[in-house]
Amino acid sequence: MSNNGDANGVHAHVSACAAADPPKSAQAASAPVLVVGAGPVGLAAAAWLAEYGVPVRIIDVADAPSPYSKAFAVWRRTMAALAPLVPPSRWAAAGTPLSRITMCDAGHALASVTLADADARGDHALPPGVLLGQAQTEALLTTALRERGVEVERGVRLSSFAADADGVDCLLERAAPADEAPPGGSAPAAAQQERVRASYLIGADGARSAVRRGLGDPFPGVTLSRRFLLADVEVDPPPGPAPAAAGAGLGRRELESGLWLGAMYLTTTSEGLLMVVPISPTACRVVLDGGKME
Ligand SMILES: Cc1cc2nc3c(=O)[nH]c(=O)nc-3n(C[C@H](O)[C@H](O)[C@H](O)COP(=O)(O)OP(=O)(O)OC[C@H]3O[C@@H](n4cnc5c(N)ncnc54)[C@H](O)[C@@H]3O)c2cc1C
DSSP states (O other): OOOEEEEEEEEEEEEEOOOSOOOSHHHHHHSOEEOOOHHHHHHHHHHHHHHHOOOOEEEEEEOOOOOOOOOOOEEHHHHHHTTTSSOHHHHHHEEEEOOOEEEEEEEEEEEEOOOOOOOOOOOOTTTTEEOOOOOHHHHHHHHHHHHHHOOESEEEEEEEEHHHHHHHEEEEEEEOOGSSSSSOOOOOOOEEEEEEEEEEEEEEOOOOOHHHHTTTTTOOOOOEEEEEEEEEOOOOOBBBBSSSSSSTTTTTTTTTSBTTTTTTEEEEETEEEEEEEEOOSSSSEEEEEEOOOO
């Protein structure tokens, strides 16, 4: 079984493997669901399972959470879907609500759209979006998981798996601690192996998913051959609070005279379309669409 999930504004591919029918035996029913990968998709999946009282384990080959900003916004629909796990106030506390998009031509502000009231679904408790780095999003989801009694098991890799009618046999590998290396030798200590019987296996293990590979699932889609330049940069002076009026600042040279928190800027440049988004009180995400790759 495979489907596409939408987490963190990301169209992410999730593969799940298990018996075609629900597990039959009592043993299979009490076996945990094994989630592979503690990115936003795996964390959200595991937290939902824990919320519903389903036994769940979640593993990640990485020793520590990724510190990188990567996806820089979470949109209202995602926050609404995750609301039972992450109360709206936590998003607001962790990031900056997105309130406007300002379109510029060569840095001159032409139009500014206020987003706060543009929601047709009437869920005004939530901002249209919150600007925050993916590391913060993952931290919020990790907290939601921990509050439901589940910890991410780090340094653990799914090595292989085999599904049958009742569930999935999984082989996990945990790198042995450095102090268990053979004395005097340069050979690394052998990985510790663990066999796990899971009722289901959820592959949330990213673009090079071992679960998808193991299932022989294709990764359909097309490659967009464009060159994007992306950087998160410290800015001086730091972004300031946005004025309340939507049209405030129109005509000024926005990108030179200071950036406003909660605003997303799109501007033409001689090199292509440039997006600038303050993602924290001191830093901006800068993305330049550098055109088609030759
Ligand atoms: C520089 C950069 C900028 C980005 N900007 C944006 C953006 O602006 N907007 C946007 O929507 N998206 C953006 N993305 C993409 C976004 O980060 C990903 O789409 C998102 O992380 C996918 O989430 P995921 O949970 O599916 O997988 P991942 O976040 O990739 O997590 C997969 C996890 O699985 C673990 N894993 C892999 N194999 C195994 C294994 N065999 N056993 C155990 N664990 C395993 C990995 O260690 C990893 O932690 C950006 C990405 C990068 C790199």
